[in-house]
Amino acid sequence: MTFKTFTRHMAVSAIALGAMAVSAAADGELRLYNWSNYFSPELLEKFEKDTGIKTTIDSYASEEDLLAKLQAGGGGYDVIFPGTTTLGIMVDKGLLADIGVNKMENFGNLLPAFHTIAGDEERTYSAPYMWGTTGFTYDPAMVPGGKLDESWKELFEPRPELKGKIAMLNEMSDVWNAAAYYTGVDKCTEDPKEAQKILDVLMAQKPDVKLYSNDGTIDRMIAGEVPVHMQWNGAAHRVKAKKPDAVYVYPKEGTTFWTDVMAVPKDAPNMENAKTFINWMMLPENAAAASNYTGYSNAVKGSGEFLTDSLKGDPAVNTPEEFNDRLVPYKACSPASKDLREKVWTKLKS
Structure with missing residues (x-):
């Protein structure tokens, strides 16, 4: 656009x-x-x-x-x-x-x-x-019981009612990082076996993903096209302007902090x-x-x-103090690590 x-x-x-x-x-x-x-x-x-x-x-x-x-x-x-x-x-x-x-x-x-x-x-x-940060947003009116856990598990192992309805970002680093946090793998790993763990999680999740997209994440949530969306926190804030009940989650396994x-x-x-x-x-x-x-x-x-x-008053933008220890800053990864990440991404998107 x-x-x-x-x-x-x-x-x-x-x-x-x-x-x-x-x-x-x-x-x-x-x-x-x-x-x-x-x-x-x-x-x-x-x-x-x-x-x-x-x-x-x-x-x-x-x-x-x-x-x-x-x-x-x-x-x-x-x-x-x-x-x-x-x-x-x-x-x-x-x-x-x-x-x-x-x-x-x-x-x-x-x-x-x-x-x-x-x-x-x-x-x-x-x-x-x-x-900002990369977490996920959900609409309480569209999820079982009106609440999801503060965990990447809600995206990587979605509840039966949410299978095929999860939306992910189409950004290699963000998706890789989230899967690394969830599996407990260093996001700068150079170990092919650890990279395989990340790939296994992403491939198992793939059938449950409605789409991978960086565009339209705000409108998609507002329109109710998906109940859960991996999202940047500023986009979550704009969703909440139209859907005040929407919840932005800082997953407990780790939430990427970026600039x-x-x-x-x-x-x-x-x-x-x-x-x-x-x-x-x-x-x-x-x-x-x-x-x-x-x-x-x-x-x-x-x-x-x-x-x-x-x-000023939105916790999606102004991170609550109790979530500060969940924020994971940028880490410069080696060429070998980046190569593994790109191979995983290529396999996922092929």
């Missing part, structure tokens, strides 16, 4: 935003490449108004698609939104531009915990966009405009607008005052 293109031009050379200024050309273009439904059209419109830069956005269905696009030449995009796993690969392969994020005017607005990230420890290639970033392909045609955009996104009001739309948390200090009350 391609978002609406906004075409207004404003003859401005610099815009003052609060105590900080964002300098940009009075014209020019910017092309974004992001997940579908993961950036506010109104925020793009605001960026155009503030900078005069005509901005368009296209979407990809998976990080594998994003990586393939960059390896094939980048497709003429200026800003991309990879996750931590793909970010490290892109840096290693020399696919990204060193844009000196840590020297940008608004870098000081970031929370200290986000001053570094695996794969880009100095924060020269990337700035944080959204961060998505903004980065620039090395051959981006509008490099300076890309830098302007990333610096602009590190302003509290803009980061909050992105959070309010996506339902995910951001990494910018001072953005809290601009967040909606529903976002």
Whole structure:
């Protein structure tokens, strides 16, 4: 799906935003490449108004698609939104531009915990966009007894009433990680026997899965097409806006904690405009607008005052303290481990 293109031009050379200024050309273009439904059209419109830069956005269905696009030449995009796993690969392969994020005017607005990230420890290639978790959401009105256990077992060994009705994400890392947590296998294992355990769980589950999809997870749950959906927490928040009784689960075996970033392909045609955009996104009001739309948390200090009350009060977004020990951060896996993961995924999807 391609978002609406906004075409207004404003003859401005610099815009003052609060105590900080964002300098940009009075014209020019910017092309974004992001997940579908993961950036506010109104925020793009605001960026155009503030900078005069005509901005368009296209979407990809998976990080594998994003990586393939960059390896094939980048497709003429200026800003991309990879996750931590793909970010490290892109840096290693020399696919990204060193844009000196840590020297940008608004870098000081970031929370200290986000001053570094695996794969880009100095924060020269990337700035944080959204961060969140991967668990699952269910509709109490559609599940036996109105409640499911806080366990991946509900997806990998579904109750008889839910067989054939489970929806999974179509994201290799998220699915592999969940199965690894459930089987007690290190998600960075290099042991083929342990990888086989993960494959066995996924293959046994496959007949019970209605579909694997990253797109439409929100609408699918709201429409009642499935009772249970592996889901990112921001999507769960948006489901709850329409279905307040929906429950987001942090599985007790482990819940992936992730960060998505903004980065620039090395051959981006509008490099300076890309830098302007990333610096602009590190302003509290803009980061909050992105959070309010996506339902995910951001990494910018001072953005809290601009967040909606529903976002502040949703445990799917603001993880309850008692679940903190369930959160499993990103771990850089070896090439041998990644190779096993890809083989398992290929067999699962064949």
